[in-house]
Amino acid sequence: SYVLTQPPSVSVAPGQTARITCGRNNIESKVVHWYQQKPGQAPLLVVYDDDDRPSGIPQRFSGSNSGNTAALTISRVEAGDEADYFCQVWDSSSDHPGEFGGGTKLTVL
């Protein structure tokens, strides 16, 4: 089981907005990072420190973190955004501090 709770799947039509959530008690006290993983590929960092984007990641990708829920929002979804998305936090008080969510499969209809 995963400490960070993600919905198994999210579906959205091209051009619409996808919101993928990551739940944990008081997650707003942690900093959340997001990764995109396409089949057969390594994860790719798309959002770090709640809402920053690495160089090369489109502005369509944004993050938020409040209360018990963090979210990755993808605006104007494209077919190429279809992938698994994982959230991650670092909990230094845990004996397994590098925590990941179970992942969400984004399907572009």
Next chain:
Amino acid sequence: QVQLQESGPGLVKPSQTLSLTCTVSGGSISSGGFHWSWLRQLPGKGLEWIGYFHSRGTPYYNASLKSRVTISVDTSENQFSLKLNSVTAADTAVYYCARVVDGYKFFDYWGQGTLVTVSS
């Protein structure tokens, strides 16, 4: 551009030791502000952090694997390594090496991953 590449056997027998090496290019493994990590992804599953080698020279491990894991660094070769002993079929996974950015600790560069199967 930093690049990481895993190498090692793709098949390991039960009870033996899994050994992988990650070669870092495009940057020094001795650079401050970064640590060097191993993760794995079980078939059809999510990601599991195994451990990392802190830039100050100290390894940190996932408690669930700590008794079986060793991560070490070879600065002369710009490489770091993973050893996981007493493996079982449950250790069959894609193993990734990755760079950890200090502070809030996220993984900014990843190797392509290597599948390790534990089977006799």
